[in-house]
Amino acid sequence: MTARAAVRFAAVVLIWGTTWIVIKDQLAAVPPAWSVAYRFAAGGLALLLWCRVSGQPLRLPSEAVGFLALFALFQFVLNFNFLYRAELYVPSGIPAVAFALLMVPNAILARLFLDRPVSRSFVWGAALGVLGIGLLFLALWQTAPNRSGTALGLALTGAAVVSASVANVMQASPRAARAPALPALAWAMLMGAAMNALxxxxxxxxxxxxxxxxxFGGVLFLGVVASALAFGLYFxxxxxxxxxxxxxxxxxxxILAMAISTAVEGYRWSLPAVLGAVLALAGLVTALGRPAARRQA
Structure with a gap:
């Protein structure tokens, strides 16, 4: 990983590790779809302003519009409506842990549609991670005062992960590379804001x-920092x-999100929850491990 990629990696972790608790606060009085619409309107306008200041072209190729609209539907509409609603039923750290497994559907879809290889260590690590997430969810289920609500929250979290994964793989496709990255992201956010408003x-x-x-501060943080800045870095x-x-x-x-949830929301760790979190993270580290030959290459 280059120094530039490492800086982007660290910035994404610090920003997105804190967004979960901010999202929770956004649900106090405003319907989730309106909060999502405000977030991406702020993010899209911030990105357009940056593109204008930095001299990047704002006009997109006509053939990119339909692709970006479909991308916006999965990334900025379905993903976040599922996610915001999930946090109505489960602690904010739970979706954060579930999204740690985003690499699993990402790898599967990239293998199917982009012909990217999947290593054996990735498969074993992913299986271990899924087991850990299952234990974490089981711990939440055992202590849930409203099990039907908890089940709905977990189902919505799963739907959010799948939606985000489809959008991630779309961003890695050759078609995505045909449009300038930041202007395309800005227009996609604004399309997503319009769809959410509708x-x-x-x-x-x-x-x-x-x-x-x-x-208001949460809308600005989630729109400008966690969307315009963080999505630009992540993509x-x-x-x-x-x-x-x-x-x-x-x-x-x-790890950061669950620590915040513990401090702010009073999330209580049971033995299955601790074991599940450890297994999930260990599985992810295993999945990320590269064979020695690839590391040397």
Whole structure:
């Protein structure tokens, strides 16, 4: 990994490791779809402003519009609507741990559609990680006061992971490389904001807003920092390293997110939860291990 990639990797981990608890606060009074729409409107406008200041072309090739609209649907609409709703039912650290396994569907889809190889260590590590996530979810299930709500939260988390994975692999495709990266991301965010606003209007009614300063600050943080900045860095990692490799960020993120959830939300660790988290992270480290020949190469 180059120094540039390492800096981007660290920045993504620090930013996304803190977003989960901020998302939780966004759900206090505003329907999730409206919060998602505000987030990506802020992120898309921030990116467009940066592209204008840095002299990057804002006009996209006409053939890229349909591709970006489909990408926006999976990345900025389905993914985040599933995720925000999941946090209504489960502690914020749980989706963070589940997203640590994003590299698994990323690798599978990249193998199917981009012909990227999958190593044996990746398969074994992924299996260990899935077992760990299962134990973590089991611990949550055993202590859940509302098991039907918990089951719904876990199902929504799984749907969010799959949606994000489809978008990740789309970003690694040759078609994605035909459009300038940051302007394309900016327009995709704005498309996603428009789709979310339409969905919110149809399902939740007129626009809603929370007057608290923390809500406004959360929209700015999630839109400008966690979306415009972090997605720009993350998709750069996808294009330079590959979708499965870029998902390495999922290893340290849940450690930070679960620590915050423990301190802020009072999440209590049981023995199965501790064992599950350890197995999940150990499996991910195993999955990321490269054979000696590849390391030397």
């Amino acid at each position: 969905f919110a209007g149809l399902t939740a009614g007129p626009p809603a807003w929370d007057p608290r300063a923390t809500y 750069d990692l996808i294009r330079t390293l590959g979708p499965a490799e870029a998902a390495w960020t999922g290893v340290p993120i849940p």
